Amino acid sequence: MAIPLHLYLPIAGNSVNVAAVLGLGVAVGLLSGIFGVGGGFLMTPLLIMMGIPPTVAAASDSNQIVGASTSGTLAHFRMGNVDFKMGLLLLVGGVLGGTLGVQVIKVLRAMGNADFLINITYVLMLGFVGGYMFLESLQAMRKNKKPAQSSQEAGAEPQKPKKESAYARCIKAMPWQMDFPRSGIRLSVLMPLVLGVLVGVLSAIMGVGGGFIMVPVMVYLLRMPMHVVVGTSLFQILFTCVNVTIMQSVENHTVDFVLALILLLGSSFGAQIGAKVGKRLHGEQLKILLASLVLVVMGKMLYGLLATPSVLLAYVGGH
Amino acid sequence: MRGLKISLITLFAVLLVLPAAALAANFAPGGLDLVVSPPSVKIGATYDGTTLTVTGKAPAGSDVVVRFVGARTELHMKEKGRALGLLWMNLASLTIDEVPSVYLVTASKDLDALGAAAAPYRLEQVSQDIVITPADKDTPVNRLELLKLRREEGLYREVRGGVTLSPADGASQEFRAVMPVPSKLLPGEYSVEVLALKDGKLAASGKTGVPVELVGIPAKLADVAFNHSLVYGILATIVALLSGLAIGLVFQSKGAH
Numbered sequence: 001m002a003i004p005l006h007l008y009l010p011i012a013g014n015s016v017n018v019a020a021v022l023g024l025g026v027a028v029g030l031l032s033g034i035f036g037v038g039g040g041f042l043m044t045p046l047l048i049m050m051g052i053p054p055t056v057a058a059a060s061d062s063n064q065i066v067g068a069s070t071s072g073t074l075a076h077f078r079m080g081n082v083d084f085k086m087g088l089l090l091l092v093g094g095v096l097g098g099t100l101g102v103q104v105i106k107v108l109r110a111m112g113n114a115d116f117l118i119n120i121t122y123v124l125m126l127g128f129v130g131g132y133m134f135l136e137s138l139q140a141m142r143k144n145k146k147p148a149q150s151s152q153e154a155g156a157e158p159q160k161p162k163k164e165s166a167y168a169r170c171i172k173a174m175p176w177q178m179d180f181p182r183s184g185i186r187l188s189v190l191m192p193l194v195l196g197v198l199v200g201v202l203s204a205i206m207g208v209g210g211g212f213i214m215v216p217v218m219v220y221l222l223r224m225p226m227h228v229v230v231g232t233s234l235f236q237i238l239f240t241c242v243n244v245t246i247m248q249s250v251e252n253h254t255v256d257f258v259l260a261l262i263l264l265l266g267s268s269f270g271a272q273i274g275a276k277v278g279k280r281l282h283g284e285q286l287k288i289l290l291a292s293l294v295l296v297v298m299g300k301m302l303y304g305l306l307a308t309p310s311v312l313l314a315y316v317g318g319h
Numbered sequence: 320m321r322g323l324k325i326s327l328i329t330l331f332a333v334l335l336v337l338p339a340a341a342l343a344a345n346f347a348p349g350g351l352d353l354v355v356s357p358p359s360v361k362i363g364a365t366y367d368g369t370t371l372t373v374t375g376k377a378p379a380g381s382d383v384v385v386r387f388v389g390a391r392t393e394l395h396m397k398e399k400g401r402a403l404g405l406l407w408m409n410l411a412s413l414t415i416d417e418v419p420s421v422y423l424v425t426a427s428k429d430l431d432a433l434g435a436a437a438a439p440y441r442l443e444q445v446s447q448d449i450v451i452t453p454a455d456k457d458t459p460v461n462r463l464e465l466l467k468l469r470r471e472e473g474l475y476r477e478v479r480g481g482v483t484l485s486p487a488d489g490a491s492q493e494f495r496a497v498m499p500v501p502s503k504l505l506p507g508e509y510s511v512e513v514l515a516l517k518d519g520k521l522a523a524s525g526k527t528g529v530p531v532e533l534v535g536i537p538a539k540l541a542d543v544a545f546n547h548s549l550v551y552g553i554l555a556t557i558v559a560l561l562s563g564l565a566i567g568l569v570f571q572s573k574g575a576h
Contacts, residue, residue: 008367010362010536013505014504015366015368015502015503066556067559070563070567071564071566071570074564242556242560245552245559246549246556249544249549249555250548250549257555257558258364258536261558268563268566269566305407306407307407309407312460312461312464313399313465314397316396
């Protein structure tokens, strides 16, 4: 056979089945192409199950996300779904927030019981974000259906102009307003910067890529259209993961390039398919699917916290 | 001339010492010769575990135990416990020292059947030998949990019936052990040890080092990763970027047709 069935990973110190890792890459790439998330929530635990040390799994995953998000950003860029201006502002905020988050986590660790706090916050946040998104998109889908039915029965009904919420008024009142033509919105420059910092802090504390937090923030707080959110999120994740890959290589030597390469070949391919699948879905459908995914991840985390583990010892650096 | 003289003297000295050394090895108490094949494990790109064959001669009528042991290291670990009596998470830190990186043992009989004589070479003994600090974390549960964890990782194993014995030929009998080495293996110094047990006592033993080393692509990658880590990180990023771009472009050209 030209392609070996197993390859030894020099940094992970174990061999893996190439087909299984390639398949995992495609699956995760598909998710990131559709939803604009990195997919670490799925990738890291599955790699650990394959016998990869947790630190190597997480770091190599960042390396592969570089490939998947490049591929995905390119696919979404061609569909006009990447708001570079917004992405860059969020990124600047994210880098600042990440640096701040690393300091916050040091303080939390020193206070003790940080892990408890982090786990609880993460589960609650996933539950809140997922639940809200799910209900909101469900309502929106019902609303969309109703006028369509009534218009068939009683002719066209003019849509009521939405009442401006306090939040929308607040956004308008902020200084340094700027146009974001790609997203079709006008906001203060401060909004993406501040929210970027917030997401950066959270992802540094929780040790996650931030896609699950960033996507809802863009949808609900920045009020960007869902399709542009996916493309812009991928664009942003690309830079975050370039940074993480280099940092992890230098400081911890935990990036396994062989592993990352097999994964990224699968995930870059998956991201292209994902972008095409996403294009066929409506914004509300995308949101409700992502909300379900977030809720499933929350359920899995909660189960992990409640069920008795099979082994009562863990290597430091693991989860 | 002078150089030749010195070499001659050295040669004589070596010739004198050699037989002495050989005699010492043959007649050392418990001396047992063994041959491990292959003599070292080379981890190349397609390494997926291997099998070592250990052969040699043991005293006639003895049972043979063979073990493959990695270097003893220190592990930093967390003990899982319930926070607020409800949620499982990593709580107290502990350090476990004298932990063999790998411990595989097999015998010509079921290890249970060998009784107390085989006990020092069994996994339970490993859990006795480890050193746990701080002292209040040194509990029987933690000792057994470590064993369980390493077993699940495939690093610790008691392999059944890995040793076959040939019929006795005079005072000795040949043994042949087959030792499956896991795919999860890091380079380093490992050893194969053979222990011949007779009448509930250790009759003879032998030990030889088995180096495990990276070769080919894994060796080169590991070298760059550890010795030129910045270059490694940047290269890994660039390759990922280029692969992502390439696959993106392939799809674009497909879409255009």
